[in-house]
Amino acid sequence: MKIFISGVAGFLGSHLADRFIERNHHVVGCDNLIGGYMDNVPNDVEFIQSDCTDFYKMKELLKGVDIVYHTAATAYEGLSVFSPHIVTRNIVDSAVSMISASISNKVERFVLCSSMARYGTNEVPFTEDMTPKPQDPYGIGKYTSELMLKNLCEVHGMDYVVAVPHNIIGPRQKYDDPYRNVASIMINMMLQGRQPVIYGDGKQKRCFSFIQDDVDILEKICFENNVVGEVINIGPDEEFVTINELAEIIADLLSFDLNPTYMPGRPQEVFLANCSANKARKLLDYKTKYSLREGLGEMIKYIKDRGPKEFKYHLDLEIVNDKTPKTWSEKLF
């Protein structure tokens, strides 16, 4: 099969590409390199550096493609409150362009990577039947993309699946980005001998998925018939931890003497966020293979091998005021 992965230089896109290459599929992918790392792109991928919002380019690239995985996004939930233009451009505009280009090329199936940010302030654990209540431009953008996908697929008849990941962890995640990836940021800081920063009191809770657990489900989503038109949470739901506990586990794995720096909470940050994986268990026989400690251990190995790095403030803050975290406005990381 010919599989197209947008955002193939990114964390999730590159691992998915590896999996489909292992299965002998023809993998084509694009990335505009606003995030990710160029050396994430597996050698056997036919790579094109281009932007998903360029509809005519996407229309040309998607000729003869059977399946599209749209993973490209500026996946910045906290930052989206302060840089909504750049974030939603690479979420909503990019998704609509990819959906339209896919339909016009008669692509068989479109898999959209959404986010649990779609659930916002719903009660945990989040289940797929809940009405989304996103709390920030990132979550609103993801849910808007889902609505666009459903609407256009129903009119024009393309199979689609909405995959909803948790916070994913693992090798190849960008760890020099000050705006996202809490576990990577903490590891990068502790490896530099610096105390991690925690927003709020650190009692907010999250669930983390190891990348291979997500790739297993995303691969199945491509072929099974019982998932068409469905929204499916992906990733484990067994270990629900506070950000304080996350810092403690990382410090323990690194034998680091932990004394975090606490900063004011970020606006619109949801306190409790974890998704039920029951639907994935039922439809796709999902089983978690990696514990949180194992996943963090793999991530530490990766960052140690490449070496800790200085943080790069590579995206502009569009709105700077007294609500903007000082870690960003004053470049404190």
Ligand SMILES: NC(=O)c1ccc[n+]([C@@H]2O[C@H](COP(=O)([O-])OP(=O)(O)OC[C@H]3O[C@@H](n4cnc5c(N)ncnc54)[C@H](O)[C@@H]3O)[C@@H](O)[C@H]2O)c1
């Ligand atoms: N990593 C997580 O914890 C997580 C959790 C929930 C949902 N997701 C979703 O999964 C997907 C992948 O996330 P990730 O962690 O791999 O992010 P990532 O930043 O590592 O990868 C995304 C890639 O998309 C590229 N990109 C962004 N805008 C683009 C555009 N307009 N055209 C072409 N390329 C573009 C970036 O350069 C980057 O390489 C995203 O849609 C994200 O919202 C991720």
